[in-house]
């Protein structure tokens with residue numbers, strides 16, 4: 001999960017969709033999103049049509065259906081706009097190639113500005129499949145009911161089930177209910193964290209999934225991460241310290257431990273090393 005600058009988003013498109021046709025959209029309303037985009041309800045759409053036209057935009061999309069702004073009057077009466085409607089602003093359509101790099105970056109910047117930090121990429125050559133990129137770190141599922149936008153800076157406490165900030169509110173971070181025989185809390189699947197923080201992933205693994213690794217598995221996983229220069233600047237020190245600790249645990253013969261192993265299940269000797 002990472003945040004994209006316009007340049008970085010352009011690089012992402014070039015690396016993943018070279019030669020393909022893309023349509024870049026700025027979401028104006030996204031059902032289920034916590035983030036307030038331009039519209040706090042799709043029924044407010046008519047109020048912004050004029051200004052979008054004046055700003056030179058040509059097309060909006062309601063539930064994926066394109067509507068030309070100069071034909072808006074015709075559609076206005078036929079449209080039923082509800083909280084479940086998606087509304088996107090068409091920013092640009094282009095084919096990803098080296099000559100269009102500048103145009104691509106400009107369109108992305110424009111989309112981020114109009115979409116309050118969100119860009120929706122419609123993959124024209126893949127039957128209109130869509131993908132979101134966010135300027136702030138976010139995890140946006142294509143299933144919009146799961147769309148989640150992280151607007152705050154992420155902090156370590158968000159990833160701790162011992163903190164009320166991170167703990168799943170249903171099981172209070174316990175992962176289950178001791179009084180019942182059900183070992184897993186259905187809300188968090190036993191992962192003990194709030195859904196929004198479980199949605200934060202690196203290489204498609206959230207922190208709970210990562211902690212199921214044994215010591216050597218975790219070390220190998222960390223060593224396999226390829227970081228961009230920016231990411232390296234941010235993460236290098238912490239990663240170095242984590243690797244040192246993992247290697248220590250391996251050296252003292254505790255490679256069978258998983259990172260999420262409960263302290264109460266450790267033998268006295270093991271407990272000694274961990275502390």
Ligand SMILES: [Zn+2]
Pocket residue numbers: 168169170171172173174175176185186187188189190191192193
């Ligand atoms: Zn729970």
